[in-house]
Amino acid sequence: MRAQTGDWLVIKGPVVGKPDQRGLIIEVRDPDGAPPYVVRWPQDDHVSTVFPGPDAVIVTEAEQSAAEEAERARLEAVQEAIFTRHWS
Known part of the structure; x- marks a missing residue:
């Protein structure tokens, strides 16, 4: 596993229905990008040093942005479908 500052650490949900x-990643201490990583968790702004396990993946900023945009598009499509069905 290799990362650089600005990448995202994604830890997969342990069971179906649990979110990732x-x-x-705000600091990578090894010049080769190996763990541990200093990570800021946006849900509570907590900062911790992490040695990722096998349930973790590194996502680039571009990949994270694309995933967020896809999630927004899905939400908008669902909201539009609900609105259209309700008001039709």
Whole structure:
């Protein structure tokens, strides 16, 4: 696993229905990008040093932005479908 500052650490939900945890990597101590990483967790602004396990992946800023945009588009589509069905 290799990362750089600005990447996102994504820890997959442990069971179906549990959301993934996403944290912004704010410091990579190893010049090769190996763990541990200093991560800021946006849900509570907590900062911690993390040695990621096998349930974690590194996502680039571009990949994270694309995922957030896809999530927004899905939400808008659902809201539009609900609105259209309700008011039709």
